[in-house]
Amino acid sequence: MRVKKHPILGTIDWKDKVKITVDGMELSAVRGEMIAAALMAHGIKVHRYTTKAHEPRGIYCGIGQCTDCVMIVNGKPNVRTCITPVEDGMVIETQEGCGRKRGECGCEEKCRLLTYMYRILSCGREEGERTIKEIAV
Numbered sequence: 001m002r003v004k005k006h007p008i009l010g011t012i013d014w015k016d017k018v019k020i021t022v023d024g025m026e027l028s029a030v031r032g033e034m035i036a037a038a039l040m041a042h043g044i045k046v047h048r049y050t051t052k053a054h055e056p057r058g059i060y061c062g063i064g065q066c067t068d069c070v071m072i073v074n075g076k077p078n079v080r081t082c083i084t085p086v087e088d089g090m091v092i093e094t095q096e097g098c099g100r101k102r103g104e105c106g107c108e109e110k111c112r113l114l115t116y117m118y119r120i121l122s123c124g125r126e127e128g129e130r131t132i133k134e135i136a137v
Helices: 035-041 107-123 125-135
Strands: 017-022 025-030 070-073 076-080 091-093
Touching (some): 017 035, 025 035
Antiparallel strands (some): 070 076
């Protein structure tokens, strides 16, 4: 399903199609539409999986403020698909965690620090220190 006539953007030229590759599948998209809109038109709702819990994420805000829609686009991780227009030949991949190989970008350390900070804020310093000792192993 796509918007055919927008009150601000006007009428979209649906004849100007481009080819994109999403997780190895070649799909068609309308030139200039956002990646997220093209994926949604093809029934693709999951854009990434979270680093720590491996939970699926997709469109949330739709205006580029959150990071739930990030994917790997042409080899570049963390591209916000809700504000990035499709281009002919674009290669898009579902993102796992931060989008790089485990350990390459410091995700593990960042996750440990965030867990520690969360526990301190929500449970107190003792619980936070106990958590950091558990995950430091």
